[in-house]
Amino acid sequence: AMEKLFSKELHVTVKCRDIRLTDNGDPYFLFNLTISEEDFQTLKVQQGLLIDFASFPQKFIELLNLCYSEQESDSPRFLLYLSCQSPVLEGSATFTVVETNAFKHLNHLSLRLAHGSDNEVKEYLAVCLSSLKVEKQNLYTKLKKTEEDLSRQLSYAQQ
Amino acid sequence: AMEKLFSKELHVTVKCRDIRLTDNGDPYFLFNLTISEEDFQTLKVQQGLLIDFASFPQKFIELLNLCYSEQESDSPRFLLYLSCQSPVLEGSATFTVVETNAFKHLNHLSLRLAHGSDNEVKEYLAVCLSSLKVEKQNLYTKLKKTEEDLSRQLSYAQQ
Numbered sequence: 001a002m003e004k005l006f007s008k009e010l011h012v013t014v015k016c017r018d019i020r021l022t023d024n025g026d027p028y029f030l031f032n033l034t035i036s037e038e039d040f041q042t043l044k045v046q047q048g049l050l051i052d053f054a055s056f057p058q059k060f061i062e063l064l065n066l067c068y069s070e071q072e073s074d075s076p077r078f079l080l081y082l083s084c085q086s087p088v089l090e091g092s093a094t095f096t097v098v099e100t101n102a103f104k105h106l107n108h109l110s111l112r113l114a115h116g117s118d119n120e121v122k123e124y125l126a127v128c129l130s131s132l133k134v135e136k137q138n139l140y141t142k143l144k145k146t147e148e149d150l151s152r153q154l155s156y157a158q159q
Numbered sequence: 160a161m162e163k164l165f166s167k168e169l170h171v172t173v174k175c176r177d178i179r180l181t182d183n184g185d186p187y188f189l190f191n192l193t194i195s196e197e198d199f200q201t202l203k204v205q206q207g208l209l210i211d212f213a214s215f216p217q218k219f220i221e222l223l224n225l226c227y228s229e230q231e232s233d234s235p236r237f238l239l240y241l242s243c244q245s246p247v248l249e250g251s252a253t254f255t256v257v258e259t260n261a262f263k264h265l266n267h268l269s270l271r272l273a274h275g276s277d278n279e280v281k282e283y284l285a286v287c288l289s290s291l292k293v294e295k296q297n298l299y300t301k302l303k304k305t306e307e308d309l310s311r312q313l314s315y316a317q318q
Contacts, residue, residue: 027285118277125284126186129291136295143302150309157316 010082012064014057021082021095021113022124030116030124031093047110063097063108077101078108091115169241173220176212180241180254180272181283189275189283190252206269222256222267236260237267250274 010029013020017036023029035043040053051059063078070076079098085091092115097108116124169188172179176195182188194202199212210218222237229235238257244250251274256267275283 027288028281118281122187122277122281122284125281125288129186129284129288132288132291132295136291136298139295139298139302143298143305146302146306147309150306150313154309154313154316157313 014061014064017053017057019060019095019111019113021093027125027128028121030121031095031113032116032120033111033113035111043111047107049109060109067097075100171223173216173223176216178219178254178270178272180252186284186287187280189280190254190272191275191279192270192272194270202270206266208268219268226256234259 011020011022011024013022017034017040019033019035021029021031035056037053040056043049044051064080066078067076067080070078077099079100081096081098082093083096084093093113094110095113096110099106099108170179170181170183172181176193176199178192178194180188180190194215196212199215202208203210223239225237226235226239229237236258238259240255240257241252242255243252252272253269254272255269258265258267
């Protein structure tokens with residue numbers, strides 16, 4: 001199954017050479033890839049990359065930004081494709097940055113990500129939960145402050 | 160390790176004969192027990208219970224409420240104890256309802272709960288996350304409505 005990425009609003013996290021794919025709408029959707037220098041050398045040969053290991057994260061982020069900047073376009077030049085095994089949440093997913101020009105589809109980079117284990121998903125969800133709790137608490141604080149501020153202004157205006 | 164339950168603000172969920180123990184402050188804390196009619200008969204003999212299987216959930220909830228109602232007391236008569244293996248999040252936990260009178264500690268009921276697997280914790284966290292998202296959205300809606308209402312009243316009062 002081929003799937004256009006941004007129809008799912010996926011999140012791509014690149015941290016050093018750790019790549020993580022998540023979906024806000026699906027708590028169990030978690031794919032990971034850690035690229036070692038050795039992995040990168042294999043990838044470089046297989047896919048004919050010209051960049052080196054040190055500049056890979058930055059170049060990868062630039063590619064993602066190209067795709068991101070064209071997500072509103074009717075005929076985007078750069079697209080992300082995600083191809084999953086069935087069922088989606090077992091096994092691996094292949095994540096591909098594709099440029100489409102008048103002649104053909106060009107694969108810029110293709111990465112194979114493994115689905116997170118139950119333990120990894122569990123840890124990921126605990127982090128989500130903890131940051132959502134902070135956001136909810138901040139919202140609650142803001143609500144109380146807004147109520148107070150506006151009530152004070154209101155009672156002042158009504159005097 | 161013996162641990163007084165409400166120092167941790169645990170949540171006890173009783174749904175038919177499924178008992179679940181969670182802790183808002185610790186996303187990985189999840190203990191489960193499903194009591195079949197057969198399990199119950201063993202429990203009944205071992206612990207000398209007088210209730211039958213059908214009334215067990217209701218009676219158990221009544222015991223919990225007794226404990227809950229005394230949580231503010233300086234010398235509570237009913238207490239919940241949780242005794243865990245070390246490390247806490249592996250293996251099982253024993254959950255005991257204890258009445259203390261002038262003579263002795265009386266065990267009313269003692270249940271052995273198993274720690275949730277990674278998969279169970281994962282599913283539990285996904286449910287938490289989803290309900291927290293709803294709560295956060297409701298709070299956001301309330302904040303916007305409060306801002307609008309009070310601004311409207313304020314501009315009316317200032318005219």
